[in-house]
Amino acid sequence: MAEDSGVLPPKENFSEWYNDILWRAEIMDVRYPVKGVYVWYPHGFSLRRSTYSILRELLDRDHEETLFPLLIPENEFMKEAEHIKGFEEEVYWVTHGGTSELDVKLALRPTSETAIYPMYSLWVRSHADLPIKYYQIVNTFRYETKHTRPLIRLREITSFKEAHTVHATWEDAENQVEDAIALYREFYDRLCIPVIISKRPDWDKFPGADYTIATDAIMPDGKTLQVGTVHHLGDHFSKTFEMTFEDENGEQKYAFQTCYGISERCIAALISVHGDDKGLVLPPEVSPVQIVIVPIIIKKRAEEVIEAAQQLEKELKDAGYRVKTDSRDLRPGAKYYHWEMRGVPLRIEIGPRDIDNGVVMSVNRYGEKATIERDNIISGIESRLEDFRDSMTERALSHAKEQIKFASNLEEAKEAVKSGVAIIQWCGSEDCADEIEKKLDVSVLGNEVRLDFIDNKEGVCPICGKPAKPAIVARTY
Amino acid sequence: MAEDSGVLPPKENFSEWYNDILWRAEIMDVRYPVKGVYVWYPHGFSLRRSTYSILRELLDRDHEETLFPLLIPENEFMKEAEHIKGFEEEVYWVTHGGTSELDVKLALRPTSETAIYPMYSLWVRSHADLPIKYYQIVNTFRYETKHTRPLIRLREITSFKEAHTVHATWEDAENQVEDAIALYREFYDRLCIPVIISKRPDWDKFPGADYTIATDAIMPDGKTLQVGTVHHLGDHFSKTFEMTFEDENGEQKYAFQTCYGISERCIAALISVHGDDKGLVLPPEVSPVQIVIVPIIIKKRAEEVIEAAQQLEKELKDAGYRVKTDSRDLRPGAKYYHWEMRGVPLRIEIGPRDIDNGVVMSVNRYGEKATIERDNIISGIESRLEDFRDSMTERALSHAKEQIKFASNLEEAKEAVKSGVAIIQWCGSEDCADEIEKKLDVSVLGNEVRLDFIDNKEGVCPICGKPAKPAIVARTY
Numbered sequence: 016m017a018e019d020s021g022v023l024p025p026k027e028n029f030s031e032w033y034n035d036i037l038w039r040a041e042i043m044d045v046r047y048p049v050k051g052v053y054v055w056y057p058h059g060f061s062l063r064r065s066t067y068s069i070l071r072e073l074l075d076r077d078h079e080e081t082l083f084p085l086l087i088p089e090n091e092f093m094k095e096a097e098h099i100k101g102f103e104e105e106v107y108w109v110t111h112g113g114t115s116e117l118d119v120k121l122a123l124r125p126t127s128e129t130a131i132y133p134m135y136s137l138w139v140r141s142h143a144d145l146p147i148k149y150y151q152i153v154n155t156f157r158y159e160t161k162h163t164r165p166l167i168r169l170r171e172i173t174s175f176k177e178a179h180t181v182h183a184t185w186e187d188a189e190n191q192v193e194d195a196i197a198l199y200r201e202f203y204d205r206l207c208i209p210v211i212i213s214k215r216p217d218w219d220k221f222p223g224a225d226y227t228i229a230t231d232a233i234m235p236d237g238k239t240l241q242v243g244t245v246h247h248l249g250d251h252f253s254k255t256f257e258m259t260f261e262d263e264n265g266e267q268k269y270a271f272q273t274c275y276g277i278s279e280r281c282i283a284a285l286i287s288v289h290g291d292d293k294g295l296v297l298p299p300e301v302s303p304v305q306i307v308i309v310p311i312i313i314k315k316r317a318e319e320v321i322e323a324a325q326q327l328e329k330e331l332k333d334a335g336y337r338v339k340t341d342s343r344d345l346r347p348g349a350k351y352y353h354w355e356m357r358g359v360p361l362r363i364e365i366g367p368r369d370i371d372n373g374v375v376m377s378v379n380r381y382g383e384k385a386t387i388e389r390d391n392i393i394s395g396i397e398s399r400l401e402d403f404r405d406s407m408t409e410r411a412l413s414h415a416k417e418q419i420k421f422a423s424n425l426e427e428a429k430e431a432v433k434s435g436v437a438i439i440q441w442c443g444s445e446d447c448a449d450e451i452e453k454k455l456d457v458s459v460l461g462n463e464v465r466l467d468f469i470d471n472k473e474g475v476c477p478i479c480g481k482p483a484k485p486a487i488v489a490r491t492y
Numbered sequence: 493m494a495e496d497s498g499v500l501p502p503k504e505n506f507s508e509w510y511n512d513i514l515w516r517a518e519i520m521d522v523r524y525p526v527k528g529v530y531v532w533y534p535h536g537f538s539l540r541r542s543t544y545s546i547l548r549e550l551l552d553r554d555h556e557e558t559l560f561p562l563l564i565p566e567n568e569f570m571k572e573a574e575h576i577k578g579f580e581e582e583v584y585w586v587t588h589g590g591t592s593e594l595d596v597k598l599a600l601r602p603t604s605e606t607a608i609y610p611m612y613s614l615w616v617r618s619h620a621d622l623p624i625k626y627y628q629i630v631n632t633f634r635y636e637t638k639h640t641r642p643l644i645r646l647r648e649i650t651s652f653k654e655a656h657t658v659h660a661t662w663e664d665a666e667n668q669v670e671d672a673i674a675l676y677r678e679f680y681d682r683l684c685i686p687v688i689i690s691k692r693p694d695w696d697k698f699p700g701a702d703y704t705i706a707t708d709a710i711m712p713d714g715k716t717l718q719v720g721t722v723h724h725l726g727d728h729f730s731k732t733f734e735m736t737f738e739d740e741n742g743e744q745k746y747a748f749q750t751c752y753g754i755s756e757r758c759i760a761a762l763i764s765v766h767g768d769d770k771g772l773v774l775p776p777e778v779s780p781v782q783i784v785i786v787p788i789i790i791k792k793r794a795e796e797v798i799e800a801a802q803q804l805e806k807e808l809k810d811a812g813y814r815v816k817t818d819s820r821d822l823r824p825g826a827k828y829y830h831w832e833m834r835g836v837p838l839r840i841e842i843g844p845r846d847i848d849n850g851v852v853m854s855v856n857r858y859g860e861k862a863t864i865e866r867d868n869i870i871s872g873i874e875s876r877l878e879d880f881r882d883s884m885t886e887r888a889l890s891h892a893k894e895q896i897k898f899a900s901n902l903e904e905a906k907e908a909v910k911s912g913v914a915i916i917q918w919c920g921s922e923d924c925a926d927e928i929e930k931k932l933d934v935s936v937l938g939n940e941v942r943l944d945f946i947d948n949k950e951g952v953c954p955i956c957g958k959p960a961k962p963a964i965v966a967r968t969y
Binding site for chain 1: 521523524525526529530531532533534537538540541556557558559560561562563564565568580581582583584585586587588589590591598600607610611614626631635637647648650
């Protein structure tokens with residue numbers, strides 16, 4: 016399908032590398048004839064499936080999955096004025112069915128608040144109905160006028176996981192925000208991706224929210240990619256959509272809400288944070304192929320080697336691994352190249368000498384070799400994959416730490432944001448943020464930064480000299 | 493959420509029963525403010541998830557999952573003239589992004605041929621690339637002007653599984669059609685739903701197909717519901733989209749294609765074929781809750797009973813069952829009613845006397861009771877669920893056999909289609925089909941009928957007197 020010929024550009028040319036790896040590793044085809052929408056290749060889709068399985072597993076602990084319609088009637092969509100302001104330039108409108116014009120225009124959901132909350136207002140009656148914690152995984156649409164980019168800036172977001180919760184009190188909703196942050200942390204831990212969690216400035220929060228907590232990953236070029244947001248909606252939407260419940264004293268009260276989302280940007284981060292000059296590097300849990308077996312065939316004993324490979328494949332499949340044997344008539348080197356590009360965590364080589372010695376050779380995606388006793392193959396592979404996973408986490412974390420620099424003044428910050436993210440003191444005012452953004456050509460992502468290796472100790476704002484707290488500033492996607 | 497109050501209308505009033513069970517059993521909420529689109533409740537969505545897991549499992553044996561865009565540009569959509577004729581009155585058009593008019597109108601896919609095949613024409617290069625067998629599960633859209641009905645006639649089909657294959661020869665495509673039919677048969681076997689497979693008349697085939705094989709279920713009112721179609725596309729689309737490949741002799745040839753789809757109508761059939769006056773009846777494999785435990789609490793030994801129920805729940809969960817304990821402060825009868833409505837295959841009652849006797853009482857959804865030894869609880873439950881599944885299949889099959897009547901003349905057929913499906917001889921001509929359809933107020937669904945209990949022996953067409961073969965005629969959804 017995609018050809019293997021040619022070589023990936025070095026990862027330091029990140030933009031080229033990214034565009035190239037998408038088709039070379041068969042993640043997406045960008046040749047679909049509509050701007051900003053793309054096609055998932057089977058290999059890419061398989062990666063998406065495993066990744067979203069983790070998200071489902073985490074959410075299913077105490078959420079339930081639902082599905083709401085794509086089409087939102089104009090009148091419902093327009094109810095929420097502040098919300099609309101954030102989206103009005105970005106909404107696709109369906110105006111015709113067949114050859115006739117529709118009575119009411121229909122928006123393609125850019126996000127589902129205005130599709131879901133009219134139903135919630137029917138469902139929420141009493142305090143006994145609360146909390147409600149539902150989610151859905153759907154396609155959403157934005158008419159992006161900026162430069163589009165696969166998985167990152169899309170007109171059809173194919174994989175938007177959005178959760179919407181309803182609570183009796185503001186504090187319950189606040190607790191839910193914290194639960195959601197913990198859930199997103201766990202999700203990115205499973206993907207071995209370090210994330211920065213911070214509170215977005217007020218002018219950058221979700222339209223209609225009391226506040227927004229965001230999750231950002233750092234891309235190889237030092238720009239940040241927002242890969243998850245959690246919003247406390249207060250009773251803002253609940254007032255618009257008349258979502259009231261009878262509390263324990265028989266009084267009607269407005270409910271409080273949260274919503275939080277993750278899109279296929281999580282796949283963009285997965286590719287970009289871990290990949291290298293040879294291709295994808297994938298955590299075993301989500302890799303479409305976890306183990307590839309390459310039989311090393313020498314004429315005399317070809318049949319024996321192929322049989323040994325097939326037997327091994329069967330055992331590994333029975334043990335629950337996603338495994339492939341590459342028996343194509345190609346040089347081993349070409350096979351290695353092929354599977355490295357696709358990020359396979361572990362390669363098993365098996366040749367006549369290995370059979371004689373009762374071992375197999377294993378090579379992880381970082382090129383680290385180790386022989387495994389054939390008799391203990393399952394436990395041997397399990398521990399190699401676990402070690403590999405741990406290495407991925409360590410490497411990604413140590414790289415992220417290099418990318419994050421503490422800056423004690425604007426000069427240092429300016430230097431830091433050339434290749435990464437700067438943490439500087441900021442008083443919290445919009446004027447000072449504007450100044451910082453202009454001077455450094457960055458965005459102030461947020462404060463109340465949650466990173467294990469920094470504490471939020473107070474300092475002085477470099478603009479106004481007032482008391483300040485650490486904030487993340489960076490160039491962003 | 494949905495209230496339990498009130499009673500389901502009897503199933504013999506099928507239309508009322510169907511509308512009612514959807515909300516009482518928490519499948520769908522029909523109150524969304526756009527005609528023909530509906531909301532999946534968590535319970536309904538869970539049923540959908542399990543059902544589509546089976547479909548994925550069957551397809552994943554030799555297909556791969558992909559994802560193509562929803563939006564199809566007008567020019568691509570219009571390329572396939574015959575195909576368009578079938579859809580032009582039914583397509584939703586996106587004409588605006590934000591406040592600006594789009595240069596090229598975008599169709600919401602009614603089905604994805606014109607989204608997928610331009611990409612296939614890039615991917616198919618050589619005979620070595622074939623066959624291609626990809627599928628996707630997506631939302632598709634039809635601007636239905638007829639009466640809409642949840643899960644059956646929709647404007648947003650939320651769960652369209654469509655597979656699209658490419659082959660080197662017409663015969664390879666024909667074999668794929670047979671494989672797909674076998675797959676759909678297996679799928680409906682897993683759901684305990686008997687289906688009629690037949691070849692649609694030429695004028696009723698998929699627009700652009702060489703021929704169409706359809707899968708129909710018989711609803712309680714005797715009308716048939718088309719719950720799957722398989723199309724041999726010949727090289728029709730491949731010529732339109734220039735899908736050529738180099739064969740083994742180095743010549744460029746047009747490829748041959750098939751496509752086949754199943755929508756959430758499979759859920760409509762699941763509900764309608766098995767349900768009864770008390771609610772849903774679900775096969776254990778897809779039921780959101782497979783076992784409900786109802787502790788029978790007597791004051792004195794309340795704690796002991798609750799503990800025993802919790803212990804049992806834990807064991808069953810560890811054994812992989814989806815199980816719930818209903819400890820609400822309600823009469824047992826109210827709990828039975830609640831879980832019967834939701835189709836739970838097996839109820840376990842556990843009270844003080846059961847504890848003393850080392851047993852539990854099990855009651856399946858048909859009300860059949862059996863005690864199970866507490867010591868052999870897992871194997872006891874396994875065999876009860878298997879037996880229940882077998883009963884479901886038997887009951888559904890024997891009911892379907894009652895609904896299908898062989899008619900040796902039009903009078904008999906007229907009588908038969910009042911409550912079910914008639915099999916009559918038909919010569920295959922459109923004129924005679926028109927006559928039959930007019931006289932009986934039915935559709936001629938097709939001939940080459942595949943049902944284990946009929947043979948396709950020749951007879952005489954009741955209209956023209958020419959040689960004929962059995963055909964299915966029925967009122968249809």
